[in-house]
Amino acid sequence: MIANLLTGFSLVFQPLAFLLMTFGVVMGIIIGALPGLTASMGIILLLPLVYRLEASVALVMLCGLFCGGMYGGSISAVLLKTPGSPSASATLLDGYPLCEQGKAGKALGISTISSFIGGLISTVCLILIAPQLAKVALKFQAADYFSLSIFGLTIMASSSGKNVVKGLIAGCIGLLASCVGIDTIVGVNRLTFNNMNLAGGFTLLPVLIGVFAISEVFAQVQNSLNNAPPAVQAVKNILPEWFEIKAILPAALIGSVIGVFIGIIPGTGGAIACFLAYNVAQKFSKDRKMFGKGALSGVAAPESANNATTGGALIPMLCLGIPGDVVTSVMLGALILIGVRPGPLLFVENVDIVYSIFAGMVVIQFLMLGFGLLSARYSPAILKVPYNLLMPIILVLCVVGSFSLNNALYDVIVALSFGVLGFFMRKWGYPGAPLVLGIILGPMAEENLNRALLVSNNNWMVLVQRPLSLTFLVLAAVSIAFSVYSVRKKEA
Amino acid sequence: MRETKRVDFWTGVVLMLVSVGVWILTANLPVPKRGIGPGSYPRVVAAILFLLGLVTSVSNIQGGYPKASGSINWVHLGRAALLAVMSLVYVRLLNLIGFPLLTPFFLFSVIMLFGFKRWKMALLVSIGTTAVIFILFNIVFMVFLPVGRFF
Numbered sequence: 001m002i003a004n005l006l007t008g009f010s011l012v013f014q015p016l017a018f019l020l021m022t023f024g025v026v027m028g029i030i031i032g033a034l035p036g037l038t039a040s041m042g043i044i045l046l047l048p049l050v051y052r053l054e055a056s057v058a059l060v061m062l063c064g065l066f067c068g069g070m071y072g073g074s075i076s077a078v079l080l081k082t083p084g085s086p087s088a089s090a091t092l093l094d095g096y097p098l099c100e101q102g103k104a105g106k107a108l109g110i111s112t113i114s115s116f117i118g119g120l121i122s123t124v125c126l127i128l129i130a131p132q133l134a135k136v137a138l139k140f141q142a143a144d145y146f147s148l149s150i151f152g153l154t155i156m157a158s159s160s161g162k163n164v165v166k167g168l169i170a171g172c173i174g175l176l177a178s179c180v181g182i183d184t185i186v187g188v189n190r191l192t193f194n195n196m197n198l199a200g201g202f203t204l205l206p207v208l209i210g211v212f213a214i215s216e217v218f219a220q221v222q223n224s225l226n227n228a229p230p231a232v233q234a235v236k237n238i239l240p241e242w243f244e245i246k247a248i249l250p251a252a253l254i255g256s257v258i259g260v261f262i263g264i265i266p267g268t269g270g271a272i273a274c275f276l277a278y279n280v281a282q283k284f285s286k287d288r289k290m291f292g293k294g295a296l297s298g299v300a301a302p303e304s305a306n307n308a309t310t311g312g313a314l315i316p317m318l319c320l321g322i323p324g325d326v327v328t329s330v331m332l333g334a335l336i337l338i339g340v341r342p343g344p345l346l347f348v349e350n351v352d353i354v355y356s357i358f359a360g361m362v363v364i365q366f367l368m369l370g371f372g373l374l375s376a377r378y379s380p381a382i383l384k385v386p387y388n389l390l391m392p393i394i395l396v397l398c399v400v401g402s403f404s405l406n407n408a409l410y411d412v413i414v415a416l417s418f419g420v421l422g423f424f425m426r427k428w429g430y431p432g433a434p435l436v437l438g439i440i441l442g443p444m445a446e447e448n449l450n451r452a453l454l455v456s457n458n459n460w461m462v463l464v465q466r467p468l469s470l471t472f473l474v475l476a477a478v479s480i481a482f483s484v485y486s487v488r489k490k491e492a
Numbered sequence: 493m494r495e496t497k498r499v500d501f502w503t504g505v506v507l508m509l510v511s512v513g514v515w516i517l518t519a520n521l522p523v524p525k526r527g528i529g530p531g532s533y534p535r536v537v538a539a540i541l542f543l544l545g546l547v548t549s550v551s552n553i554q555g556g557y558p559k560a561s562g563s564i565n566w567v568h569l570g571r572a573a574l575l576a577v578m579s580l581v582y583v584r585l586l587n588l589i590g591f592p593l594l595t596p597f598f599l600f601s602v603i604m605l606f607g608f609k610r611w612k613m614a615l616l617v618s619i620g621t622t623a624v625i626f627i628l629f630n631i632v633f634m635v636f637l638p639v640g641r642f643f
Contacts, residue, residue, distance in 0.1 A: 407635065
């Protein structure tokens with residue numbers, strides 16, 4: 001492992017890799033800071049660049065954007081009382097009161113240091129856990145893979161929206177969309193309406209661009225007339241005192257542990273982790289009465305937690321091909337575009353890629369710490385970027401990005417169509433992530449179901465006879481039942 | 493919430509229709525002796541989608557046809573629709589007029605649609621962004637954006 005890690009470090013310290021990784025972190029911080037722009041959108045905008053790069057270089061850049069974006073969300077949470085991403089929702093509870101007290105710099109400093117602690121701990125867990133999980137996953141058979149993809153889809157569907165039925169509908173639409181095109185088993189046209197363009201199915205990149213980026217631009221144009229540049233106070237005294245760092249350490253450690261654990265569970269993510277960490281840190285804190293009024297630990301716990309989900313979320317994505325959250329589902333799509341299929345075989349066939357991600361994640365935390373502390377002073381300027389200039393540029397980048405895949409305008413039409421679909425789904429409360437995951441996991445589910453039935457002579461019981469497969473199916477059922485129960489409980 | 497209820501009811505109906513459509517369209521696909529055929533998998537998914545559509549429709553019509561409360565903001569929706577139409581027209585004209593000529597006009601009109609008031613700045617950004625993207629993609633990424641039929 002050590003030798004592999006050293007090789008990974010030598011890869012990420014190559015000039016191009018290091019430069020692009022730094023670019024990813026900086027872009028991530030900027031994108032994360034701007035409310036309405038998410039890390040997933042940032043990754044999508046970089047995709048035309050990504051699939052022209054070497055896989056390991058592209059991946060460390062995306063990881064940089066992922067971690068930077070997760071941290072960047074805290075900037076607007078502290079300065080504007082508006083989280084840049086849902087993962088920073090709990091940060092504003094104490095971050096903004098600190099800002100009102102004239103301590104915005106201190107809040108941002110604590111946020112940066114806590115994000116660093118969370119990110120580093122989660123990276124260590126990623127390095128230790130992922131190879132072991134991959135070893136277990138190597139024993140999976142076709143039936144297990146089918147059940148795993150069903151589990152991944154149901155858990156994403158049941159946790160990414162307020163209504164589990166809407167999540168499942170989105171997932172099923174994704175599965176149906178993955179059926180369009182020439183069938184891989186027999187080779188006949190399926191649901192193509194004799195349209196030659198549809199024979200190749202829906203390519204992932206235009207779908208991602210449409211669902212996550214174009215739909216956001218459509219959503220922003222609705223209320224853009226009222227957008228005025230926000231008033232933001234100046235940021236000073238960023239570096240906290242040593243005693244303040246010592247005081248927030250317990251909260252940061254609690255947040256890190258919770259973040260890693262939540263991150264590993266597919267379909268969850270930073271938004272859940274930050275609130276859970278905030279509540280637990282408040283219970284164990286000596287100055288719990290200060291929570292909500294500007295406690296530094298109230299910033300440290302959620303910020304360490306949301307950044308700790310990054311390493312955690314990469315574990316199921318790399319080992320099983322099941323994304324941990326929305327951003328990793330986009331990263332999964334990016335990996336497939338590059339030609340890397342995540343799963344246990346990745347740890348056998350592409351060890352260099354895996355360990356360059358591990359090494360990259362370590363370096364990224366230090367880059368995030370450095371750039372976070374350096375850029376905090378200039379963060380008010382980032383927040384003044386006019387949306388009504390930025391969004392049109394993003395739209396053109398989306399058009400060019402989807403065109404660049406095959407130099408075909410058909411892909412742009414697909415992106416626009418999924419953009420419209422994504423817009424209405426967002427408007428009516430249907431989450432976009434299960435739809436994309438359905439498109440990604442659909443072929444995997446179909447191929448493995450076919451293989452399992454071929455091997456077992458059409459015995460459907462094979463899905464429940466294998467313990468692993470049965471476990472995944474039971475977990476899928478439990479995740480749906482739990483979501484339905486939670487919603488009923490809230491309504492009662 | 494009531495507005496969503498009505499939308500959800502009709503979404504359920506549409507999903508059921510889509511499911512029936514998929515079921516019919518996959519009826520004539522070959523069925524192998526072992527394993528699943530190309531039609532079986534989409535049919536299973538369509539059946540689940542039908543059930544989910546049914547659940548959505550039934551759960552939203554309990555207590556009668558939901559009334560629409562709260563007016564739809566047609567101005568907001570119209571702006572999004574206009575942007576979608578503008579984008580579609582832009583894409584359709586790209587091959588004819590070309591990226592370098594068409595994009596500044598498209599960008600400028602979208603910036604104006606987004607409510608940006610300083611038109612000189614908007615014009616500058618439109619031309620500058622088009623130039624940067626065109627050079628970046630054509631030279632660095634080797635993605636040759638359409639130049640139109642006039643060149």
